[in-house]
Amino acid sequence: MYILQESLFSFEDLLIMHSKDRLPIFFSTLDLRPYAKELRSRSPRGADGHCREGILRALLAAPLEYIQTFTGLHHRLDTDLRFRYQCGRPLDREAPSIATLSRVFANLTKKDLAKQLFDDLVERCRQDGIIDGSHVAIDSAAIHAYEKKQPKKKSKQTGNANWGAKFDSFGNKMTWFGYKLHLAVDTKSELPLALEVTPAHVNDGDMAPSLIEIAAAKTSVRFFMLDAGYDQMKVYEAARNVKAQAIIPLNPRGEKEPPAGMKTDGTPCCSMGFAMTYWGADGDYLKFRCPHATSKVDCPLGMSACSSSNYGMVVKVDAKDDLRRYCSPHRDTKRWKELYNERTSVERCNSRMKTYLTADDMHIWGIQKVKTHQYLNAIVLLASALAMNRQSKEAAA
Structure with a gap:
């Protein structure tokens, strides 16, 4: 049973705006200077480099504008002066090269700055009352890899993309080569609280305890909603350890x-x-x-x-x-079913990241860079929520 849940912001409303209006609103709540400072070169040698804050803005604008590649981002910066200006790039200088964009992205990955920005925005959303955090839904989504397909046995040795399989909502078995995006989502706002990226073959239940622990460290969670694929004792114990209740249907297999x-x-x-x-x-x-x-x-x-x-x-x-x-509450009571129905919030969050953003349209290799890519997509959702919430307050004032 799917239910329509009230959201504190409309991500879709932001998307239908024209780019010239959307990007200023999107960037209005982001102060990227502390993160850009960490990306600057420590060496005093060489010619003046590109502003790292501008490049970071461009990397965040790319998912929102559905730009999938560094080549596409370079072309947009080079040909669209308004876009370049809104990303904080000077108009009298050439757009950063594809190699520069790739290098900054790699540095962002190396220093784990995307995760840091993500965590900071989650806290801001919590402080602003956008994220409640008492009810959290957890699920995974298939992410297709850009890497060349490998035999299952060989790909397991790399620790990167691998073959995965799961059943869709109609009971059909689907397989893919790539990764899994594991999300913990606040059911009230449908915003991500925590994420992990693993090779596609990793079992969902193995990742749930760490997501539960991370989410519980950020908010006071009372209930975790998960589907029957997570019906494993370690998941219930992980929820119990953080003084929460796991709402999971019993899986008839092996019962x-x-x-x-x-x-x-x-x-x-x-x-x-x-x-x-x-x-x-x-x-x-x-x-x-x-x-x-x-x-x-x-x-x-x-x-x-x-x-x-x-x-x-x-x-x-x-x-x-x-x-x-x-x-x-006792399994299959009215209250239990109401709580379990909130699990659809994580499916909608996954859908936004894969349909409207670029979570499932990657042109990078390696699990660490894939994780940074997913963090950038999740950051877009959080920043959009803050921006639209600010717009609503200003309109009401």
Whole structure:
């Protein structure tokens, strides 16, 4: 079930603006000077180089303008004087060469500055109330590689692009050569909180604990929403370690028989075999009541066979006994389903990065550069949110 969630900003509204209007709004909330300073050459020798802040602006404008290559970016800077000016480049100098753009990008990767800028913008969005962070959805997306395809056995040895496979929403198996983009997304704003890039063959469940830890360090997370592919004990334990609850459907593959007197979803049964009624949680304990007492079933023995109380029999289950099977709120209740439906926010975030930006249109090699490329796309979403939020406040003032 897909639900339409309210967003604090409209990324699509920014996209439909003309470039001459969009870029000034986009750059209005970004102070790139501290990051550009780290990109400057320490050597005093040689002719005056290009302004690193201008090149950094151009690298960020490229995904927003759907410019996929350094060649395309150089051509745009060289032929579009307005674009060059909006990127902070002087009009009386030649546009930076393709080699210069590539070199700055490589330096950005080496110094991990894209991640630093991403983390700083996440914090700014949190402070401005754009990111709530109490509910977080996690999922992965297929990213196709620019590298030449390799046999699976050989590509595993490189640590870069590899063959991956997963099932789409219709149950069809899809394969690709490349990477996986793993995202943790705030479900309220649909903005990324954390990301990782791995070769395509890496299991989603292996990356979830680190994403959970990173997201929890940035915000106070109460719930993590993940699909059935993440139904692994280590994911539940990772959420528990940061005092949050993982909302994950049980994966029927490899499912063992539940304990005696228990349904698969963790609901205890009464002595007549009826599923008991979930009645809330008390700390780590889930409370279940007699289904006859709660009018869920018409038991032929009534309540008297199980309890002398007119409240009916009560069973309490300690969620710590099995973090996977027991969940608060209880699995498949209305509240649990409402929380799980918020997982679609990460799918929409993935879609924006791959459809409107350049996350899945790469012309670079190597997993570290691919990661920088994905950070730049995620930064565009965060900066757009800050810019549109500022526009809204100014319009309301």
